[in-house]
Amino acid sequence: MKEMLDTALSSENTILIQKTLRSGQSIKHSGNVVILGDVNPGAEVVAGGHVVVMGAVRGMVHAGAFGDENATVTAFCLNPIQLRICNYITRIPDGNHPEPTEPETARIINQGIVIENISLQGNRLF
């Protein structure tokens, strides 16, 4: 987690979106994207770097869209319709699933997108 934030913060090419992205809205950016709000179903975020959502992701997020395999997607509630990192695509399995209640990060591990629970407890950065 710390590593990820370090690289994300060290890059200057980061934009901050201070609103909820609604259906049909899309953000495309060559660097990192931080969203203070939600990403609703039908909305999309395409970023060259990491994507951090301080809210719920229920739409489509594509991190590392221009070939960065180390890109990650982090959200307070990571429940996307479809998730893309670099050239990997994954989707939620069919059927009903409860929404996650804890922050999670998605990254590529062993040629697949893996979602991990993250805990900031005892790991304060500032």
Added chain:
Amino acid sequence: MGEVLVITSGKGGVGKTTATANIGTGLALMGKKIVMVDTDIGLRNLDVVMGLENRIVYDIVDVVQGNCRLKQALIKDKRFENMYLLPAAQTKDKTAVSEEQMKNLSDNLKTEFDYIVIDCPAGIEQGFKNAIAGAEKAVVVTTPEVSAVRDADRIVGLLESSGLREPKLIINRIRPQMVKKGDMMSMEDIIEILAVDLLGVVPDDESVVVSTNRGEPAVMDKASRAGQAFRNISQRITGEEIPLMNLEANSGWLEKIKRWVTKS
């Protein structure tokens, strides 16, 4: 060579997308190779109703603009091998495709599929013009409301002036009890105004709401009355002669007892 069918209505919320999903699935149930095309760019819904939203990678705009091949954008249904969906784009608008491009697209799809079912957006602007551009037959959906019938009449006129003669009519969400009491327009009233051939009548049915939210069309539910109506409609589209279903008769024995109890 396949047949291109457009489902339209003019007014929004009368059940175009529901009808498209159910007719498409009904035809697939009969073993036809079909593709549904969502032309409601910017307000796409058909993918959600079909439960295929999470499989979208490319869409109709990507196809017409040459960002991908047609085959890459077609989503195979999770239940039927012979049913496909071409989704609309959500982050673009209706001007992203032209009538000419839609015509070419329909011609391409015709060589591969038995039926191409096009879901038309509400309104009579560019989206409507795109949806009907490649169509050979039209199905107009209306509900038994004055406003919906008024809009359907406008649509029938527009279809005729663009060469789609003899559109067929679906009357959706009819409630026989209300018609009986004179509180709702009857089938006959609507046909008299619109003067087009009736393709089917679909009763108002709560199970449609449930199946729509679940992403499973009502035709797949054997117990659903609306599902039965849509199965009949699909069969009529293939040329079979199926009589109109009796809207009065409630199928379940529980319903019969319920009615018997309320009557006495």
